[in-house]
Amino acid sequence: MTDTDPICPLCGRPIPPDVAQSLHHLVPKLKGGKGGPTVLLHHICHREIHATLSEAELARSYATIEALRTHPRLEKFIRWIAKRPPGFQSKIPGKRRL
Template identity: 40%
Template sequence: MARKYSKHGPREDLWRDDDDNRDEAPPPPDCWLCERPCGETVIWHHPVPKSRGGRDTVPMHPICQNMLITTFTNSELQRYGLDASLLRIEPRVEKFIAWVAGKDPEFNAPLGKKKQR
């Protein structure tokens, strides 16, 4: 039968924190689309939609994800794949990134409804 506690020292040693930086939170990841640091709210977005076989996720601001969803169809997003640089040269995305660049990471605004094609 396995031991519950170490036989080489007091039990308190098992629960001791050697990590002095435990109170410091890691820095937020950068947004995949606009490349600004994310705030407290991070959306893990599938650049290639799950319905099209996408498995990878990337961190994004909620407003950036909303812009992608309302601007592009699933088949367009599948064509762009994981390459955000291709999306950034798209005129609609370029204009959005220029607009959102000076905003707070927690900024969110309604962007409208998805256009039917």
């Protein structure tokens, strides 16, 4: 981890270069977001967004990081993941359910 590591806008933790990361389209590509704004997230944070919300919900009500952070399940996830080190990756395959 370095001072120049990008910060995950969902959980607020640094994203070390050796940790899985992914780009999240704020408006899903299938809902008109192709070529639209993206944010770099931890892969585990990105997976949680898509395990929680449908593409339609993302496009309609959760097309900003601020909106995503207000969703009850994502709020709970953010509190949980904030206690983990920046390089934490779930060892449980598949979608995690709260």
